Amino acid sequence: MSTKTSLDRRRISRELTRIANAPLDEVLETIGDSKAPAAYRIGVTGPPGGGKSTLINALVKERLEDGIDKTLAVLAIDPSSPVSGGAILGDRIRMDSIADLSGLYLRSLSSRSARNGLCDNIVDLLTLLETHGFDEVILETVGVGQSEIAVHEVVDTLVVIVPPDAGDSVQTMKSGILEMADIVVVTKADQPGARRMASDLSAVMRKRGDRDVPVLQTEAAGVGVATLNQAIDDHRAWLADNHPQALTCGSRRRYHLQALIDREVREALKADTEILRGTLTTSYDRLLAALRAK
Structure with a gap:
């Protein structure tokens, strides 16, 4: 396991920027022969304004406390700026409170030409992070919708958040990303309608294999995040027992x-x-x- 003191954030940032803008032959030269161990990847998606960044802030703190030497990267994909084409950096600003945590690397990315909630070179960047020995990567998508199921292809555990006021958007999610969810989180649980939303989602969620998909509730103050953290670890253990690694590697390749x-x-x-x-x-x-x- 890597040590927190080994993180060279500037070097990692330079390499990510170079690979993000490099021609494909340079990308393959850099990561094409990589045999680095895979990081555990956690995807977080949900409606814009639903509290993804707030939840990730609390989750990062929880997961970095799990292991004294754990390193974790967060890639937050923001909508592309209509002026520059780069990331608007809204997620980076909202996560500024955790930016200096030991063992953490945080990066906002532009969605570029992608229309699936990710960016067109996300797998290159994930692979590059793995060459730096990160234990885990949290990947936050732009938003959510029926077309944003691509994140399920590149992560191990997919957390879908639903705010109490999601309304009609939940109907869209039911026929899209909710079917891919490994864990569902109703955020803003202190607001009216949260308990009803959690109950309704619990009633409609289908089993994933022989596993019930947990529907949890969290609050901005951090209430419920420890339960979510444990649910992620439980899903990781379930995957180890029920999902061959070769299948995951083949799907990602x-x-x-x-x-x-x-x-x-x-x-x-x-x-x-x-x-x-x-x-x-x-x-x-x-x-x-x-x-x-x-």
Whole structure:
């Protein structure tokens, strides 16, 4: 296990920035042959304004207390700025109170061209963090919706938060991300409607395999976070007993390869507008030729 004193935040930040903007051949040169142990990945998603950042603040403190030498990274994906294309940094500001905790690395990321709650190079960045020996990574998505199920492909435990006033958005979530949830958390439990929301969700949540999906309640003051922390550890133990590691590795490799191919196609189309001329068949053949020539 890595030690907290070994964290070089500036170096990690420089490497993440370089990889985030590097061409694919440089990405593969940096992480393509990595044999670093996988970090345990915890995804946190839910409606904007639902309290994701507040919950992560409390959860980080709880998880860093679990082990004296534990290191943890938080990647918080913010919507892209319409002016610069970079992250608006709202999550980074909201998490400023934990930024200096020993053993913690915190980074806001732009969603860039992605429309799935993540960013198009998230798996590259997760892999790079693992080369630095992080024990755990918490990944916060932009928001939530039926299309934001991609986070389930890249994390081990998915926590879906639902505020008491989620209203109609819960109906959308029921046919999307809630079906992927490993743990559901009703935030702002001190507000009206929280208990009813938790009860309703408990009634509709389906089993994941032979496991009941827990529906928990938390408050901004940190009430309930210890229970959530234990639920994450319980799910990790359940995975170890019921989910072969090879299956996880295969699923992640498939997602990573797809992400690399998607970016390769976008880069080819952007670099050569001639590909778009003529019939669809002609364009397709030119695109394949451009990819083969790389």
